[in-house]
Amino acid sequence: MNLWKRLMCSCRRRSPWLFHMNSGSCNGCDIELVASLTPRYDAEQLGVRLEGSPRHADILCITGPVTRNSVQAIKTVYAQVGSPKAVVAIGSCPATTNVFIDSRVLDGPLNRHIPVDVFVPGCPPRPDAILLGIAKAAEILAGPIGDEPPTPTTAVSESVEAQP
Amino acid sequence: MNLTTALARMLIFPGLLFAVPAAWFFLWVERKAVALMQQRIGPPFMQPFFDFVKLLGKSTPARSGVGGLLMKAWPLIAVSAAAGAVGLLPVLPSSGGFEGDLILLLALMEVPSICVIAAGFSSRSIFAEIGSAREAVLTVSYNVVFLLAIVSIAAAQHTFRLESLAQLPATPLRWLGVIAILVCLPAKLHINPFSLPNAEQEIYSGPMIEYAGPELAMWELSHGLEWVAATGLVAALTVPHYPAWWLNAIVFVACSCAIVLLLSVVAAATARLAVDTTARFYWQCTLLFAVLAISSTLLMRLRT
Numbered sequence: 001m002n003l004w005k006r007l008m009c010s011c012r013r014r015s016p017w018l019f020h021m022n023s024g025s026c027n028g029c030d031i032e033l034v035a036s037l038t039p040r041y042d043a044e045q046l047g048v049r050l051e052g053s054p055r056h057a058d059i060l061c062i063t064g065p066v067t068r069n070s071v072q073a074i075k076t077v078y079a080q081v082g083s084p085k086a087v088v089a090i091g092s093c094p095a096t097t098n099v100f101i102d103s104r105v106l107d108g109p110l111n112r113h114i115p116v117d118v119f120v121p122g123c124p125p126r127p128d129a130i131l132l133g134i135a136k137a138a139e140i141l142a143g144p145i146g147d148e149p150p151t152p153t154t155a156v157s158e159s160v161e162a163q164p
Numbered sequence: 165m166n167l168t169t170a171l172a173r174m175l176i177f178p179g180l181l182f183a184v185p186a187a188w189f190f191l192w193v194e195r196k197a198v199a200l201m202q203q204r205i206g207p208p209f210m211q212p213f214f215d216f217v218k219l220l221g222k223s224t225p226a227r228s229g230v231g232g233l234l235m236k237a238w239p240l241i242a243v244s245a246a247a248g249a250v251g252l253l254p255v256l257p258s259s260g261g262f263e264g265d266l267i268l269l270l271a272l273m274e275v276p277s278i279c280v281i282a283a284g285f286s287s288r289s290i291f292a293e294i295g296s297a298r299e300a301v302l303t304v305s306y307n308v309v310f311l312l313a314i315v316s317i318a319a320a321q322h323t324f325r326l327e328s329l330a331q332l333p334a335t336p337l338r339w340l341g342v343i344a345i346l347v348c349l350p351a352k353l354h355i356n357p358f359s360l361p362n363a364e365q366e367i368y369s370g371p372m373i374e375y376a377g378p379e380l381a382m383w384e385l386s387h388g389l390e391w392v393a394a395t396g397l398v399a400a401l402t403v404p405h406y407p408a409w410w411l412n413a414i415v416f417v418a419c420s421c422a423i424v425l426l427l428s429v430v431a432a433a434t435a436r437l438a439v440d441t442t443a444r445f446y447w448q449c450t451l452l453f454a455v456l457a458i459s460s461t462l463l464m465r466l467r468t
Contacts, residue, residue: 011217014208042204044195047211052368055225055376058218082222082376 012084013142015047016134019057021077025064028124029091033061036127043131054080059137065093065100066108078114086117086137090130095119178396179251187388188212190424197428212388219381227374238283239382245275246389253396254327255416261327266318269326273393276386277303280361284371295370298439299361305446306351312454313344316461317401330400340457342401347450349394349427357434358442395420
């Protein structure tokens with residue numbers, strides 16, 4: 001266990017940058033995610049920054065029940081996030097497709113397409129629950145001390161890169 | 165200035181060894197000041213350092229259809245130019261310098277902006293290209309004022325040598341020039357109200373959108389070094405010169421911090437202006453100011 005690895009683990013835990021993606025959400029969870037970044041909840045204390053590009057992000061925050069239209073976009077964005085990365089599914093929709101279950105426009109739940117690290121249930125979840133989920137995802141990013149952080153499944157990114 | 169002192173200035177003080185922690189500190193001061201203005205607690209003290217180390221350890225996903233070597237080169241050029249600019253600052257007395265080092269400093273401070281423009285265009289992302297075009301417009305707008313102000317300061321004191329400028333007492337004319345420089349700094353540092361190139365709610369991350377991992381870390385570092393160089397230039401022009409070198413260094417750093425605080429408070433209190441408003445602001449309002457400074461300087465030179 002050398003010093004550089006220990007430092008890297010610590011830095012990964014303290015600097016989670018988010019990319020927010022909507023996969024057909026009703027906007028309820030999106031509002032709550034934005035609320036958790038406002039001065040009242042102040043996510044910046046955890047080092048959180050909402051980034052504009054998935055290439056800058058560590059944590060992919062996905063809301064919504066995963067419509068057929070959004071599946072390819074989700075896979076592309078997931079492949080664009082550099083490893084180590086974590087996925088937080090915000091709300092009940094990406095976990096179970098919620099009230100939209102059995103709809104023919106859906107291709108959910110989310111973990112059929114990409115590996116999900118943290119589920120934050122709720123319809124919508126409270127901002128503090130979202131912050132707790134992000135903090136847990138940051139712990140996963142740092143990985144158990146002494147080990148490499150968990151590498152995401154390569155199957156998804158390979159299949160995405162193969163397509164034009 | 166011989167090779168040893170030049171290397172010491174580049175690498176130790178006020179070069180890399182001082183400038184990199186100072187860059188992280190200034191980035192933290194900026195974020196913390198914005199947080200305090202919004203009644204938040206804000207990021208922890210080491211946050212820019214954490215971000216930098218984390219970015220160094222991230223992998224870069226493959227880019228499609230982009231020349232790799234050029235994309236990798238731009239952030240490195242930006243960092244080395246900004247570090248060189250910091251190394252030229254006249255913090256220590258009798259630190260040497262040479263006739264015309266002010267011109268070299270201005271040229272080096274301009275290189276990161278050019279790198280940002282080039283990086284955005286070579287990444288071939290539509291958002292990056294919009295960001296680069298905005299950066300180009302911004303550069304053309306503020307640089308006229310910025311350079312006129314610097315020239316008026318230098319011409320009034322008959323020298324383009326930074327050390328002599330720092331040691332001469334500040335005249336009212338110089339204050340006029342310093343105020344014009346201060347008005348240009350938010351545009352140079354891409355902060356509100358002139359944060360057009362990286363307008364995060366409009367064009368995602370602007371020119372940086374295709375960068376990831378260590379390359380993005382270099383961009384963050386070069387941005388921090390630009391902060392140090394720009395605030396250091398203003399501090400060098402305004403701070404009175406003390407005989408004790410340590411007092412000089414402390415006052416220099418304190419003055420730089422005060423300028424960072426001032427700019428951050430302005431950034432937190434304002435919203436982003438549109439690109440045409442920005443261009444008009446610099447070409448109409450501020451240009452008048454700079455022309456006033458330089459014409460009075462020339463008149464004074466004619467009188468003496």
